[in-house]
Amino acid sequence: xxxxxxxxxxxxxxxxxxxxxxxxxxxxxxxxFTPLHAKDYDYINISxxxxxxxxxxxxxxxxxxxxxxxxxxxxxxxxxxxxxLDFTGYLRTMNPAAFLSNPxxxxxxxxxxxxxxxxxxxxxxxITGGIVETQxxxxxxxxxxxxxxxxxxxxxxxxxxxxxxxxxxxxxCSEISYKLTGKWGIFNSEIAFISTVQGKKEVxxxxxxxxxxxxxxxHKSICLSPSWSFDRKWLAYVSYARGNPKIxxxxxxxxxxAIVNHKGMNISPDWMPGKLKLAGALSFSGDxxxxxxxxxxEIIKRVTKSWGIDVSPSFSPDGKKIVFTTKRSGTPQVxxxxxEGGRVQRLTFKGDNNTSPAWSPDGKKIAYVGIEKNAINxxxxxxxxxxxxxxxxxxxxxxxxxxxxxxxxxxxxxxxxGVSRLFVMNVSGSDQRQLLRLKGRQSQPDWSMSKKR
Amino acid sequence: xNKKVWINLVMAILVAGLFLxxxxxxxxxxxxxxxxxxxxxxTQTDAQTVAQAEADRIAQQxxxxxxxxxxxLKDSKIQAAKKRFENQDIHFAYDSSQLSSMxxxxxxxxxxxxxxxxxxxxxxxxxxxxxxxTEYNLALGERRASAAKAYLINLGVSAARLxxxxxxxxxxxxxxxxxxxxxxxxxxHFAID
Numbered sequence: 001x002x003x004x005x006x007x008x009x010x011x012x013x014x015x016x017x018x019x020x021x022x023x024x025x026x027x028x029x030x031x032x033f034t035p036l037h038a039k040d041y042d043y044i045n046i047s048x049x050x051x052x053x054x055x056x057x058x059x060x061x062x063x064x065x066x067x068x069x070x071x072x073x074x075x076x077x078x079x080x081x082x083x084x085l086d087f088t089g090y091l092r093t094m095n096p097a098a099f100l101s102n103p104x105x106x107x108x109x110x111x112x113x114x115x116x117x118x119x120x121x122x123x124x125x126x127i128t129g130g131i132v133e134t135q136x137x138x139x140x141x142x143x144x145x146x147x148x149x150x151x152x153x154x155x156x157x158x159x160x161x162x163x164x165x166x167x168x169x170x171x172x173c174s175e176i177s178y179k180l181t182g183k184w185g186i187f188n189s190e191i192a193f194i195s196t197v198q199g200k201k202e203v204x205x206x207x208x209x210x211x212x213x214x215x216x217x218x219h220k221s222i223c224l225s226p227s228w229s230f231d232r233k234w235l236a237y238v239s240y241a242r243g244n245p246k247i248x249x250x251x252x253x254x255x256x257x258a259i260v261n262h263k264g265m266n267i268s269p270d271w272m273p274g275k276l277k278l279a280g281a282l283s284f285s286g287d288x289x290x291x292x293x294x295x296x297x298e299i300i301k302r303v304t305k306s307w308g309i310d311v312s313p314s315f316s317p318d319g320k321k322i323v324f325t326t327k328r329s330g331t332p333q334v335x336x337x338x339x340e341g342g343r344v345q346r347l348t349f350k351g352d353n354n355t356s357p358a359w360s361p362d363g364k365k366i367a368y369v370g371i372e373k374n375a376i377n378x379x380x381x382x383x384x385x386x387x388x389x390x391x392x393x394x395x396x397x398x399x400x401x402x403x404x405x406x407x408x409x410x411x412x413x414x415x416x417x418g419v420s421r422l423f424v425m426n427v428s429g430s431d432q433r434q435l436l437r438l439k440g441r442q443s444q445p446d447w448s449m450s451k452k453r
Numbered sequence: 454x455n456k457k458v459w460i461n462l463v464m465a466i467l468v469a470g471l472f473l474x475x476x477x478x479x480x481x482x483x484x485x486x487x488x489x490x491x492x493x494x495x496t497q498t499d500a501q502t503v504a505q506a507e508a509d510r511i512a513q514q515x516x517x518x519x520x521x522x523x524x525x526l527k528d529s530k531i532q533a534a535k536k537r538f539e540n541q542d543i544h545f546a547y548d549s550s551q552l553s554s555m556x557x558x559x560x561x562x563x564x565x566x567x568x569x570x571x572x573x574x575x576x577x578x579x580x581x582x583x584x585x586x587t588e589y590n591l592a593l594g595e596r597r598a599s600a601a602k603a604y605l606i607n608l609g610v611s612a613a614r615l616x617x618x619x620x621x622x623x624x625x626x627x628x629x630x631x632x633x634x635x636x637x638x639x640x641x642h643f644a645i646d
Contacts, residue, residue, distance in 0.1 A: 222623050224587055244618055265595055265619060268588040288592045309592040325589050332589055356586040369586055399586055444587060
């Protein structure tokens with residue numbers, strides 16, 4: 001009874017958010033629901049740098065009507081799902097050649113699965129899918145099973161036009177992520193970045209997997225340092241479109257915004273998590289200092305008070321502290337500062353050039369760029385121990401680290417293939433690969449938050 | 454200015470000389486008018502006059518050429534000084550915005566140019582090599598431009614005529630990854646507004 005009531009509440013909530021964010025998708029229904037307790041999301045600890053990828057079997061989708069369009073869409077949906085799961089640093093989809101049974105024929109529901117067939121081939125997780133397609137509308141029935149505990153972990157039905165299949169699959173992936181890691185994951189996130197267009201630098205965005213590339217600015221000038229607001233409605237970036245570098249605060253959907261336009265430079269914007277405020281480095285005082293700004297660009301307060309370069313603020317997840325680059329000790333180093341209390345702490349001690357800090361979403365780590373003997377590489381340090389771990393090496397220059405919203409991955413810039421390109425890697429430094437292919441040179445990726453649901 | 458006066462003076466003397474010569478020739482004609490040889494003499498004198506006129510013309514031409522040359526030389530010197538002002542970048546050490554003695558010498562020359570050309574304003578651009586990150590280099594580039602500006606102000610150039618902009622590592626002169634390229638790129642560049 002309790003389970004039923006909660007189930008109902010959960011459905012309503014899902015329906016509400018889907019309608020809010022994905023109007024096209026008519027609704028989703030929880031096929032099954034386990035009351036949430038903390039243990040539920042301990043399947044995978046993505047903060048563990050020595051994570052072993054969990055093998056997951058993704059089976060052929062059952063085509064309920066069996067017509068050719070439905071079969072083809074089912075195949076496409078399955079491939080989108082496999083691609084998305086393999087993008088993560090913690091799941092590994094298995095080769096179907098090894099599978100002992102085919103749920104598309106024997107049944108995709110809990111009672112119809114022979115879990116021994118799956119544990120026998122080493123699948124720790126199993127995903128079954130079904131598709132019902134009539135007149136361009138599809139219904140996707142998707143289930144995630146724990147094979148060893150013979151239990152349904154996530155069951156969802158998504159309904160909508162067939163053009164939205166990819167979105168439906170990514171919504172299901174977010175559910176999988178939440179179930180396995182306790183976080184909504186990356187499937188619903190975007191990456192803002194800079195790319196050259198005919199020698200000029202413009203702001204672009206793409207989906208988490210490098211698809212769906214869109215050009216956002218058309219200043220025909222130099223744009224730099226894009227940053228997402230927590231609600232993903234705003235982008236702040238630096239542009240030379242009006243003389244000296246200024247911070248542009250732009251609403252993505254509507255044609256409105258503000259420009260931070262003080263004398264000198266207005267650079268390195270970073271939005272505060274959970275609030276529509278941002279930090280930036282301004283030099284109107286004759287010295288570059290970090291300031292807290294309103295969404296209209298008004299100064300709330302000066303955060304740093306030290307002669308010399310202070311740039312590149314990155315907020316802690318609670319918005320109460322920043323890490324930043326400063327030259328106060330003679331060389332550029334990463335420091336941490338309380339915005340209110342004013343306590344300052346140096347974090348990097350190794351090498352004479354450490355810059356571009358990025359605070360991890362769990363608040364425990366800082367990714368940054370270190371230069372040693374002209375080699376530019378990405379490091380991650382634990383704030384408590386201050387022990388740096390080098391993530392990139394012997395592969396060109398690597399810069400601009402930005403965390404995925406679940407903290408399991410980093411996106412960054414690398415020129416290892418000659419020209420500057422966007423890359424992603426797992427937080428351990430494994431699986432370094434190019435994110436997207438686009439004309440020109442790309443740099444300065446900023447990974448958005450995930451839409452919370 | 455002095456040169457012009459001098460040139461005018463030379464011109465005046467030359468023109469006066471021309472008149473005097475003609476006057477002398479006329480005198481000769483009067484005294485020897487009756488002799489037969491006078492006819493020939495007359496012709497000779499005419500030839501002399503023509504030659505003299507031609508010589509004067511050539512002298513005049515040479516003078517004009519010389520003046521044009523001097524003007525061109527002066528113009529090219531002005532142009533060269535302007536070019537030098539714009540093309541001579543000052544360079545910096547790695548991760549530094551301190552002015553070297555070489556940089557100071559160049560800045561003194563630039564200050565002299567700015568003082569001689571008091572109607573012109575200058576934009577000082579700060580640039581960096583591509584080591585270090587984009588944002589840090591924007592800040593470093595600004596400090597390089599500001600250091601150059603402060604030095605020029607100390608040499609008596611009005612601050613109102615000097616503006617700065619930092620391009621960080623956005624506009625390298627040489628994109629190769631060599632120490633030589635890095636050195637070239639760490640610079641303050643001067644543009645005439």
